[in-house]
Amino acid sequence: MGRWEPNARERLSRAALELFTEHGYDSTTVAEIAERAGLTKRTFFRYFADKREVLFAGQDGLSRIIAEKIIGADGSASPLEAIGAGLEGLDVIFADERRQWARQRHDVITGNDELRERELLKSAAIATALAAALRERGVPDLTAELAAEAGNLAFRTSFTRWIEPSHEQGFAEVVRQTIKELQAAVTHI
Missing domain, CATH: 1.10.10.60 (Homeodomain-like)
Incomplete structure (x- = not known):
């Protein structure tokens, strides 16, 4: 080459x-x-x-896509539904042809303390972006913070499921399933 x-x-x-x-x-x-x-x-x-x-390039683009989709979600959407729309928008990044790369990246990160720490910082930045986008939709601060944390959990769970070798669903479908499970769990707490 x-x-x-x-x-x-x-x-x-x-x-x-x-x-x-x-x-x-x-x-x-x-x-x-x-x-x-x-x-x-x-x-x-x-x-x-x-x-x-x-391993971490593109984080700003990820947060930007999520925020744009949250802000553009249907006006009647609940905060968690708006976050679901934001996360589903990541299917342009987490396309099927990127799944193997994402698996390998995940394995490298989980095998190194420094990289796991950097991944946690990335996760915190995503939660901040989620909360800011919800606030822009007019969601009150506390609700925005709580929904953002739940949304961040949904993102991490969806990503982990999506990279599992047994999973063949697209990222958006995995997000929809995870959000439904999260909503059901919150209802029963």
């Missing part, structure tokens, strides 16, 4: 995940990632601040 070929970001991401899976996150260097991708370290740093960011 030549250095001039397009999709450097994708090539770097793919190379990094391959190496993290083969040798472990801590044992993989930026130089090795760049070499595997057929690029230079300098090119790597044009796209990512460090090797950790290969």
Whole structure:
């Protein structure tokens, strides 16, 4: 693969995940990632601040999509229904062809304390974005915070279900199922 070929970001991401899976996150260097991708370290740093960011790039886009869909949800939707609409909108990111990559990414993250901590920060940022979008819909602060935490749980649960090898449903369908289960559970508390 030549250095001039397009999709450097994708090539770097793919190379990094391959190496993290083969040798472990801590044992993989930026130089090795760049070499595997057929690029230079300098090119790597044009796209990512460090090797950790290969796994977490796109977080802002994720939060933006969710917020836009929550804000645009039907006016009669409850806060949890609006969050469901927001999470269903992520099916453009969590398409079937990304499922294997997502599984591998998840395995790398769960095997490393530093990455699990970063994943928790990402999760907190998503909850903040959920609450802000609900507030923009006119939902009172406390209700927005509680619904955002429930929505964040729904997101994490849906993602975990979606990457299970036995799951073949699309991400939006998994979200719908999870939201229904969450609503039923809350009703019985």
